[in-house]
Amino acid sequence: MASEQLSLSELIDRQIRETGPMSIATFMGLALTHPREGYYTGADPLGAKGDFVTAPEISQMFGELIGFFVVNLWQQLGEPRSFTLLEPGPGRGTLMQDALRVAARAEGFLDACHLQLFETNPALKAQQAERLGQYKPYWADEIDAVADDPLIVVANEFFDALPIRQFVKAPDGWHERQVGLRDGKRTFGLSPTPIPGEAMPEAVRNADDGAIYEVNLAAADALQRLGKRIAAQRGAILAIDYGYADTQTGETLQAVRRHGFADALEAPGEADLSAHVDFGALARVAGDLGLRAEPLATQRDFLSRMGIVERASALARANPGQIETIAAALRRLTDSSEMGTLFKVFCASAGDLEPIGFA
Numbered sequence: 001m002a003s004e005q006l007s008l009s010e011l012i013d014r015q016i017r018e019t020g021p022m023s024i025a026t027f028m029g030l031a032l033t034h035p036r037e038g039y040y041t042g043a044d045p046l047g048a049k050g051d052f053v054t055a056p057e058i059s060q061m062f063g064e065l066i067g068f069f070v071v072n073l074w075q076q077l078g079e080p081r082s083f084t085l086l087e088p089g090p091g092r093g094t095l096m097q098d099a100l101r102v103a104a105r106a107e108g109f110l111d112a113c114h115l116q117l118f119e120t121n122p123a124l125k126a127q128q129a130e131r132l133g134q135y136k137p138y139w140a141d142e143i144d145a146v147a148d149d150p151l152i153v154v155a156n157e158f159f160d161a162l163p164i165r166q167f168v169k170a171p172d173g174w175h176e177r178q179v180g181l182r183d184g185k186r187t188f189g190l191s192p193t194p195i196p197g198e199a200m201p202e203a204v205r206n207a208d209d210g211a212i213y214e215v216n217l218a219a220a221d222a223l224q225r226l227g228k229r230i231a232a233q234r235g236a237i238l239a240i241d242y243g244y245a246d247t248q249t250g251e252t253l254q255a256v257r258r259h260g261f262a263d264a265l266e267a268p269g270e271a272d273l274s275a276h277v278d279f280g281a282l283a284r285v286a287g288d289l290g291l292r293a294e295p296l297a298t299q300r301d302f303l304s305r306m307g308i309v310e311r312a313s314a315l316a317r318a319n320p321g322q323i324e325t326i327a328a329a330l331r332r333l334t335d336s337s338e339m340g341t342l343f344k345v346f347c348a349s350a351g352d353l354e355p356i357g358f359a
């Protein structure tokens, strides 16, 4: 059968039968970004009717506060007449729309700003074009294909969507966790070849047998490419995502479908696959490039320092009929039982910048 006629599940199973079990990164890459049937190449997965809701879709306050953050950085850079504002994985364009509506009030900002987006999903690209068309965005095929001027990057829930690999500790070393077939059904298994502990980061080397270590090489690569540009051209990257501050063991790979958890292997292309971000690893990448990483902040602390409570009060005063909705959005974004502490804010910058919102 020609491969164009196979479904993504059939394609994956055929590849496993022909070449053996595949890494979780290969499976995740195909499930999320296969050109025809990948999760992030198909329909819009965001919002109440989709599989999950992200912070910018909860309230305009999120993007607006990021708009203030970006303007402040631009001012600290000396208000360059030309700079790139890049958003990888912009979703529906909501965050950037809210951010630029606020940033537009800073004189000279919009004239200086070259908006660049990096996106795989054609349906989302169309929505970005509709929402952000007035700012004349440019979509590059490579994440680091930017001009030579200062660079400010904003990424919300982008790094968690990049493919991870998993390794399981055993007495003879670490074995990669793979996706194989048993009785015709996709299942997890272990590579027979052990990898010596010395190949693993120091923080996990002495883990107990059975421990799982996840590594996101695609995230490290993306940050390295962007970080090189930031180190050479000045600027900063702000990344918000669920994750942890220090490299550690533990399994976080998850599948979400229609607002509920699902089996990660069952329906590739139909569920969102993601993993928590190892911000410790990203801080090491940034440090190696000579960037300064701020102490990782919780979303709650970052948004509070950026003035979300005051913003919510002002919005409520201007829209008395919306008081309940605004209060609910504030809770969702900042409460520790909701997104407040699960989500973290990472920032790395170059030059003598002092990004606001951090301790």
Ligand SMILES: C[S@@+](CC[C@H](N)C(=O)[O-])C[C@H]1O[C@@H](n2cnc3c(N)ncnc32)[C@H](O)[C@@H]1O
Pocket (backbone or CB within 6 Å): 032, 033, 040, 046, 054, 055, 056, 057, 088, 089, 090, 091, 092, 095, 118, 119, 120, 121, 124, 155, 156, 157, 158, 161, 162
């Ligand atoms: C979880 S959504 C977050 C969207 C948006 N930032 C928000 O907060 O609503 C992930 C975004 O990254 C995009 N994306 C996922 N994998 C990508 C990849 N490998 N290259 C470029 N974009 C990707 C998705 O299409 C989507 O726009």
